[in-house]
């Protein structure tokens with residue numbers, strides 16, 4: 001199979017509101033496909049359509065070769081899905097939760113023990129099988145939810161913000177598990193707001209207001225989207241100066257990144273003028289993925305207004 005997911009002008013309307021607008025994407029087997037966009041941009045709605053849980057209004061698509069409109073039951077049986085509101089049974093242990101999901105997926109009894117211990121190992125939960133879920137930290141719960149989602153050995157896994165609310169260490173650990181799962185041949189579509197996770201995706205689709213506005217590898221996005229010269233400058237009164245900087249004729253964009261300002265100049269030739277204006281020394285930087293997404297979101301807002 002050349003592509004595990006294909007969509008053609010997939011659209012979802014809720015009444016007169018268009019949540020997903022003519023979305024066309026393709027996902028290759030075994031890739032980690034990052035699905036990014038601001039809050040409310042249509043990521044969950046798209047994933048729910050791809051999982052066969054929500055009927056598209058118009059457009060078409062396939063998952064694992066099955067048609068979204070006609071074969072949603074077949075799709076549901078073959079995928080793994082971890083939603084933002086994943087459900088675990090708090091008053092059962094880790095093992096009992098996995099056993100419950102094994103029953104739901106109709107995994108034969110003689111295979112269950114083996115399959116569950118594989119998932120416990122994959123989710124780095126060894127030694128804690130008998131602990132009550134209610135007593136687990138967020139990171140453990142999320143890893144257990146992932147274990148439940150892959151119990152049935154799906155060929156594709158849909159993860160909707162699986163690392164939100166986790167500590168940086170737990171997030172890193174979780175993403176390493178995702179990378180291991182993908183290395184074993186499982187395709188992963190994952191939504192995230194974290195740029196370090198986006199960096200680890202093979203491909204990224206970025207949507208805004210339901211519309212696909214960029215789709216490429218992280219490297220290509222960083223090199224091809226932003227036109228101009230990105231500089232970084234440390235100004236003690238950065239917040240107060242943003243609008244004056246934005247109004248300079250040779251400044252295309254300006255955004256705050258922690259204590260620093262990232263400023264997109266038309267070209268490097270304006271660096272000296274810019275330094276004179278700020279009274280500080282800006283350094284030329286390679287745009288980060290965050291710069292790319294801030295720029296894309298601003299472009300989209302300008303088009304709309």
Ligand SMILES: Nc1ncnc2c1ncn2[C@@H]1O[C@H](COP(=O)(O)OP(=O)(O)OP(=O)(O)O)[C@@H](O)[C@H]1O
Nearest residue numbers: 014017018019037038039040041042043044045046
């Ligand atoms: N069942 C529904 N009925 C009406 N509107 C809905 C429904 N589900 C989603 N929406 C709207 O569709 C838009 C897209 O929502 P969606 O949850 O897909 O966004 P998202 O990109 O996943 O956001 P987030 O990053 O916050 O999770 C939002 O404006 C949301 O309010």
